[in-house]
Amino acid sequence: MHYRSREVEQVRPKIAYDCDVLVIGGGIVGLSTAYAITRAAPGTRVSVLEKEPGPARHQTGRNSGVIHSGIYYRPGSLKARYAVRGAAEMVKFCAEYGIAHAVTGKLIVATDRDELPRLHALVQRGRENGIPVRELGAPQIAEYEPEVRGLAAIHVGTTGICDFVGVARQLAGSSGADIRYGARLVRVDRRPEFGVAVETARGEVVRARVLVNCAGLHCDEVARLTGDDPGMRIVPFRGEYYELARPGLVRGLVYPVPDPAFPFLGVHLTRGIDGGVHIGPNAVPALAREGYGWGTVRPRELAGTLTWPGSWHMAGRHWRYGAGELRRSVSKSAFTSAVRRLLPAVTADDLVPAAAGVRAQAVLRDGTLVDDFLIREGARAVHVLNAPSPAATACLPIGREVARRALAALAAAG
Template sequence: MVRAYDCDVLVVGGGIVGLSTAYAITRAAPGTRVIVLEKEPGPALHQTGHNSGVIHSGIYYRPGSLKARFAVQGAAEMVKFCAEYDLPCEVTGKLIVATEHAELPRLHSLAQRGRENGIPVRELGPAQITEHEPHVRGLGAIHVGTTGICDYGAVARHLAGLAEDAGASVRYGARVEVIGRRGPAIAVRTALGEVLRARALVNCAGLHSDAVARLAGDDPGMRIIPFRGEYWELAPARAELVRGLVYPVPDPAFPFLGVHLTRGIDGTVHLGPNAVPALAREGYDRRAVRPGELAGTVAYPGSWHLARRHWRYGAGEVRRSLSKRAFTDAVRRLLPDVTPDDLIPAPAGVRAQAILRDGTLVDDFLFAESPGMVHVLNAPSPAATASLPIGREVARRVLRGLG
């Protein structure tokens, strides 16, 4: 006799995107049976729990892109969500500061992009910069009033609770090892030996999203290359140097925003991150190496194309990783009063960046579908900010497939 389905939708990954998806499914289609499988002992222990907590406004992203639309929506929704459930959150605004004359045209273009995305921005001169941030120096700046900070780990835990209250099951320590199709059903075996049958599967595995797609028999057409983002903190006695959030003008060729200054929800001021290739997908420490994962990265043609195209940029990132003095020099462009003695090591994060075979960095959120499956293949920053709209989008796709 054919065994009945254990659930309607299996969600692989218990970070903020996976939990937002489970929550959105239960809201959009009450009664839909959802099981979330998370390999760790708790939620949000990877990208969600290793970031600066910034609620991004959406100013950086190409008008009309998923990142632009979802970040703008998501920022407003995240503030509202945190207020509704009494989670730590503050709308601080931020400055994007040009420190060289060559950056001023890019700064002005960024302001125009922000307006196209419907974001209120103000362009400031040097005197106005110091009104917001007395210790920051620059030739010009943009003030973005809708940027804020929150605790994304707390948000993810609350989403898990809301999904469970609506009937979903969130299972921890449930690493997915096998995915197979059996007729119209999708069967998954976890490391615990449990076999689950579902009508549909959603892949929100973040750092392992491409591996899960391949496990399911789908070609993702990209590979996740992990980049470690290394942070320092300002010593508590020097934390008054930064009031809020201060960013440099980003290089438009890269998805990274450069070394910035972030006063978090707990009052700690983080400096960074720089971005260097990690030697493991969960390589939060530079000594962490997983030979199999590293071999996969090295063997991937996109890695070599990327390195050949951007080696100068990468060399600067590595230099800042290895030299505290070089990292301090990057901070001093914005905050001249800082010295190496003011910096304290802080925990690093890892960005799951999708790269195509030709070395192109995937710039937007990336979804792929196959019968019974939806894969979230690229959801780095600002995915936490945009997690509520992303969850609804994934829920819409999977529910459409269920009919």
């Protein structure tokens, strides 16, 4: 074995690598990973390929801008650990670089008696995750939100809001990475003994020692192009929002009590950094991975969703929940009724359609909705396969973890 290894070493061709680590995806997780690599290992050459003409054009730039506290997530999970740590780091990062942000706190409000046990469970979960929580009776809700009605609520003081697109731009500018926009990946040639070569739609070839897949809505496709079986498929869910024409009805952030069976938080009210109030999202299946409206249909992507066994298992288990979401999507009156449970003063005329987002939800073959961040490794590759909300909040610790794995793969590659 010793002599064979020397023979291979002698015939191995000299390869001119364009970079040490190649990151696919210029959203907030990919840019945070590039930022973390260059800080942990100065001198490491990092390139980022992003198919759009600028950063943060999809999940990062199409959400409600909330810095999540971590109260919802299972104690010990990556989401819980990274959200709690990430929220504090995000506030510090924004303050350091002058990015618009505010620590507002938020209310989680129970409007039905059957929600009270779930509300109390959230109190316990928050305490286990080290998050300060104040329990409120119905009269105390008005101290925070005079127009909101409920049977009980909890106030979570560490929740905030920020400009995540601004954060992504700062990460890009501070990383020192070579960031190439308009570079859509079409082919990957990975050879474990030599490295990875990526071809873009423009015909450019980028050679790297290690590839990091942070492609968000397309991460499973990139994993398969690399030759790794991701064991899941991204099933896109569109989040539909309205803007409140009377923003004075809401002071801050107001959420319903979520159903723990789903990774969605329900229709909530969010006063953003611009002073406007967004209401949503409604969560419905998207007909394309970037399907921001019912009119956007991509047959190949839709076929991929429909032929994935997990999609049908998921639909069979959760069709009642999905039917309610679809009803609110096609009926503004149904959406208004859902909002009125929290905010009785709102009317249909108060709701102005706003830009939608799409959540990249990983679904396993048996229909399980992956509820934690999912990072897997292959030969000379690290794949981030599930990083929806609260990934923007947690991007700094996620970036460090992905960077750690990428640097370990780089060291192993020699």
